[in-house]
Amino acid sequence: MDLTLVDEAKRKVRPPKRDWILLPLISLLTVCLLAGSTELLARRLFPEMATEGEDCMIFTDPVSGARGIPNSVCWEKIPEGELTEYQFNRCGHRAGMECGPKPPGTFRIVMIGTSFAIGMRVPREQTFAALLPVELSRRTGLKVQLYNEAIPFKLPDTIAAHFDEALEAKPDMILWALNSSDIHTQSQVAVLPAPASVRNLSLLMRLRSHLKTIFAAKSFAASVTAAFSSTRSATMLSHFLYESRSQYVKSTLMEDDDKVGYLKTEQSEGWQKRLSEFDRDAARIEAQAKAAGVPLVVVLLPNRAQAAMISMGQWPPGIDPYKLDEQMRSIITSHGGTYIDMLTDVRTIPDPQLGYFPVEGHPNGRGHGMFTALLASELTSGAVPALKATSPSQTASKQSE
Amino acid sequence: MTMDTASFQFLLFGLGVALISNISRSSAWRSAVLLVASIVFLGLLAPNPIVLLPLIGFLLFGFAELVLIERGWSGSLAWSVLGTVFVYVWLKKYTFLPEKIFLHSPYFTLGLSYIFFRVLHLLIEAKDRPGQRQVGVVAYLLYNLNFTTFISGPIQRYDDFAEGQFAADPVALGPGVIGLQLERIVRGLFKVNVLAMLFDIVRTDAYSRISQSLPLPPPLKLYAVFLLLTSYPLFLYANFSGYIDIVIALARLMRLRLPENFDRPFSASSALDFWNRWHMTLSNWLKAYVYNPLLLTLMRRISSPGLEPLLGVFCFFVTFFLIGVWHGRTTEFVVFGVLTGGGMSINKLWQLGLTRAMGRKSYKKLSNNDLYNALGRGLNFIWFGFTLFWFWADWSRIDRIFHALSLGQWLGVLTGSWLLATVALASWEWLRAALLSITAFQQPLLTSRYARTVYATALGIVSLVVTTALNQPAPAIVYKVF
Numbered sequence: 001m002d003l004t005l006v007d008e009a010k011r012k013v014r015p016p017k018r019d020w021i022l023l024p025l026i027s028l029l030t031v032c033l034l035a036g037s038t039e040l041l042a043r044r045l046f047p048e049m050a051t052e053g054e055d056c057m058i059f060t061d062p063v064s065g066a067r068g069i070p071n072s073v074c075w076e077k078i079p080e081g082e083l084t085e086y087q088f089n090r091c092g093h094r095a096g097m098e099c100g101p102k103p104p105g106t107f108r109i110v111m112i113g114t115s116f117a118i119g120m121r122v123p124r125e126q127t128f129a130a131l132l133p134v135e136l137s138r139r140t141g142l143k144v145q146l147y148n149e150a151i152p153f154k155l156p157d158t159i160a161a162h163f164d165e166a167l168e169a170k171p172d173m174i175l176w177a178l179n180s181s182d183i184h185t186q187s188q189v190a191v192l193p194a195p196a197s198v199r200n201l202s203l204l205m206r207l208r209s210h211l212k213t214i215f216a217a218k219s220f221a222a223s224v225t226a227a228f229s230s231t232r233s234a235t236m237l238s239h240f241l242y243e244s245r246s247q248y249v250k251s252t253l254m255e256d257d258d259k260v261g262y263l264k265t266e267q268s269e270g271w272q273k274r275l276s277e278f279d280r281d282a283a284r285i286e287a288q289a290k291a292a293g294v295p296l297v298v299v300l301l302p303n304r305a306q307a308a309m310i311s312m313g314q315w316p317p318g319i320d321p322y323k324l325d326e327q328m329r330s331i332i333t334s335h336g337g338t339y340i341d342m343l344t345d346v347r348t349i350p351d352p353q354l355g356y357f358p359v360e361g362h363p364n365g366r367g368h369g370m371f372t373a374l375l376a377s378e379l380t381s382g383a384v385p386a387l388k389a390t391s392p393s394q395t396a397s398k399q400s401e
Numbered sequence: 402m403t404m405d406t407a408s409f410q411f412l413l414f415g416l417g418v419a420l421i422s423n424i425s426r427s428s429a430w431r432s433a434v435l436l437v438a439s440i441v442f443l444g445l446l447a448p449n450p451i452v453l454l455p456l457i458g459f460l461l462f463g464f465a466e467l468v469l470i471e472r473g474w475s476g477s478l479a480w481s482v483l484g485t486v487f488v489y490v491w492l493k494k495y496t497f498l499p500e501k502i503f504l505h506s507p508y509f510t511l512g513l514s515y516i517f518f519r520v521l522h523l524l525i526e527a528k529d530r531p532g533q534r535q536v537g538v539v540a541y542l543l544y545n546l547n548f549t550t551f552i553s554g555p556i557q558r559y560d561d562f563a564e565g566q567f568a569a570d571p572v573a574l575g576p577g578v579i580g581l582q583l584e585r586i587v588r589g590l591f592k593v594n595v596l597a598m599l600f601d602i603v604r605t606d607a608y609s610r611i612s613q614s615l616p617l618p619p620p621l622k623l624y625a626v627f628l629l630l631t632s633y634p635l636f637l638y639a640n641f642s643g644y645i646d647i648v649i650a651l652a653r654l655m656r657l658r659l660p661e662n663f664d665r666p667f668s669a670s671s672a673l674d675f676w677n678r679w680h681m682t683l684s685n686w687l688k689a690y691v692y693n694p695l696l697l698t699l700m701r702r703i704s705s706p707g708l709e710p711l712l713g714v715f716c717f718f719v720t721f722f723l724i725g726v727w728h729g730r731t732t733e734f735v736v737f738g739v740l741t742g743g744g745m746s747i748n749k750l751w752q753l754g755l756t757r758a759m760g761r762k763s764y765k766k767l768s769n770n771d772l773y774n775a776l777g778r779g780l781n782f783i784w785f786g787f788t789l790f791w792f793w794a795d796w797s798r799i800d801r802i803f804h805a806l807s808l809g810q811w812l813g814v815l816t817g818s819w820l821l822a823t824v825a826l827a828s829w830e831w832l833r834a835a836l837l838s839i840t841a842f843q844q845p846l847l848t849s850r851y852a853r854t855v856y857a858t859a860l861g862i863v864s865l866v867v868t869t870a871l872n873q874p875a876p877a878i879v880y881k882v883f
Binding site: 015019022023026027030031034035224225228229233234237238241244245246247250251254311312313314347348349350 | 602613
């Protein structure tokens with residue numbers, strides 16, 4: 001029988017007066033101890049550096065748009081990730097090489113895109129930008145080089161306005177690696193990283209500045225939620241909960257339309273407007289590529305929610321993880337570009353959702369490895385004639401993967 | 402507003418009602434508050450009053466029958482019971498009835514099952530005690546619409562309800578009792594919003610592994626089936642008993658005692674014992690109104706002493722088959738009923754067989770043996786988990802689950818799960834007993850109010866943090882749909 005009932009008889013005796021002070025104090029002490037010890041444990045298990053990769057980037061330059069700071073080096077360690085170096089060359093690209101003319105006899109791919117393409121939160125040598133040329137060279141026998149011009153928050157309109165930068169590198173092919181956030185402009189403005197000047201303050205001053213920002217903008221309940229979300233305990237808890245793909249999908253689908261509208265079979269007016277803006281920018285980009293005679297290949301890199309749903313093979317009614325992929329294909333091919341489909345191949349990968357940081361959301365090293373395998377397979381399958389796998393052994397090895 | 406679950410809105414509503422209810426101890430005031438609160442609660446659940454019409458009709462129909470029986474219209478009980486059962490089955494759209502006779506516009510059926518049990522109870526009791534008790538319309542509505550028991554029970558006897566609700570001197574409510582109820586509410590929130598949610602994640606992920614198109618290596622498949630088998634009983638317990646904890650505590654804060662619905666069911670060492678501890682108010686109801694009358698009738702008609710024990714076995718089957726069928730309208734629940742009733746009957750036969758083979762004394766000795774009880778506990782848990790496949794999954798899912806493994810693998814996973822459950826449950830029993838035996842200042846340490854304050858605060862913080870981190874509505878209460 002429940003202990004509450006057993007004890008009810010005993011509790012009929014009025015508790016001593018000291019309990020009116022003692023019990024709330026015990027309760028308060030428990031809250032403090034529990035919160036403090038959990039936060040300490042979380043900070044030990046999920047350490048973070050005060051600096052970020054974004055410190056080497058400028059996002060608000062009205063002339064160039066988002067760009068890397070030339071010849072800069074930054075370090076970061078996000079709670080879920082490993083120590084990562086961001087080294088930018090004299091052109092402000094995280095390319096792993098200097099900018100300049102391509103070496104003779106090289107098939108040069110210039111990659112444009114945003115945070116997934118640049119390999120945010122992952123050491124460069126683990127990114128698909130570094131792994132893909134090696135794999136393509138192996139499969140095609142060509143000497144393939146990939147020059148990475150991607151930069152976070154460099155949205156399609158900025159890419160269209162500065163497309164000459166991509167053409168300057170004299171590419172044999174341009175790979176535009178998109179992800180759902182690239183058609184997601186409004187919320188991205190809201191999550192632009194805090195300036196380094198704020199992050200360089202002392203812990204107390206930072207906390208004060210942080211709380212001031214939170215409580216100034218929202219209701220009390222929403223502010224408390226936001227304040228909790230910024231603790232390391234929240235990161236740790238969410239990390240463990242989001243390791244479950246079903247829970248991650250459930251939580252993601254609870255987000256507002258601005259963030260997950262692209263997954264809906266019936267998209268909102270806002271999303272349709274965004275897609276028509278994307279259509280306009282894609283048309284400008286493709287026209288410039290065509291005029292320069294450079295093939296443009298576009299791919300939508302799946303995010304964690306799409307990967308999780310596709311691997312489970314089930315999603316709620318009114319949701320379609322392939323929806324955006326189909327829309328991208330339709331837009332890109334309507335302007336004469338080449339679109340390669342990665343999403344349908346995701347179902348052949350065991351646990352693809354493990355290829356992402358559960359809370360932070362970017363692909364991790366495993367995810368970049370997955371992208372490399374899928375992209376290499378698609379690019380050498382004949383979608384890009386110059387990269388078609390040539391020998392039967394190469395084809396066989398491709399099939400075995 | 403999510404009022405049909407263990408949400409913070411429901412909790413605030415309940416606490417607010419309890420506060421207002423305690424302004425006066427008079428029965429009239431408390432009844433008025435409960436009636437208004439229950440009507441408001443119903444309004445919050447169904448903002449469009451039109452959808453409530455069938456439910457209101459069912460209530461009126463029940464009341465009219467009750468008045469007839471109370472006025473001594475003899476012979477009307479059987480027709481009343483049959484009529485009530487038919488209207489219930491019709492409103493719940495049981496699939497064995499032709500589709501065309503159903504109402505086709507959407508309507509509200511939440512709470513209907515529990516009203517059904519309460520109405521039948523009133524009708525049967527009125528017949529047994531003619532002229533002794535008159536249930537007025539207000540008392541009838543209070544009893545049936547009480548917002549604390551409306552969604553998922555517990556099913557309270559009318560006399561117990563009336564004794565608490567209409568007492569001139571209601572049960573005492575001091576600071577100690579309030580503290581205990583608040584602790585119970587926190588525990589309920591933790592069970593529903595944290596424990597049940599975690600077990601549901603485990604089950605959903607395990608099922609998605611079995612059903613994914615990519616083939617799963619055999620060890621992972623066995624593990625997924627093991628998780629499916631063991632996670633759902635724990636989920637269901639946390640989900641249902643957590644909600645019951647909350648409503649019992651809220652009612653107690655309104656000076657109303659509700660019956661307990663759970664008594665540590667997984668410590669039961671047999672199916673027979675389990676159903677004395679799981680959804681107790683439902684099984685007690687069915688024992689009172691199905692098992693006992695059926696057994697008496699059969700014993701009157703079949704006078705062979707040799708057959709007498711077997712009549713009990715048969716009555717157990719019928720009673721627990723009905724429990725299974727009550728849970729849902731589809732054929733899956735018929736199988737659930739057959740398995741539940743079958744399990745109970747086999748358990749009873751096992752008891753009878755062993756008593757006959759070993760003798761009463763030796764059997765009693767065996768049933769007090771720790772190892773025997775531990776194995777029985779594990780077996781009962783796994784059997785319950787196995788029968789629950791027909792409770793939560795539809796035929797296509799059941800087909801997928803059963804085709805995931807070969808017969809040999811199934812036997813292996815069932816045996817392995819049984820042994821693991823035996824060890825885990827025995828360890829839990831031992832740990833619990835050990836913790837409760839710790840004393841300080843000549844008192845049990847962990848049940849002292851100081852330790853319980855720490856425990857309740859910790860559970861409350863964890864519930865709050867998990868709810869905030871997930872940013873999701875409170876999980877649905879499984880039993881609300883039955």
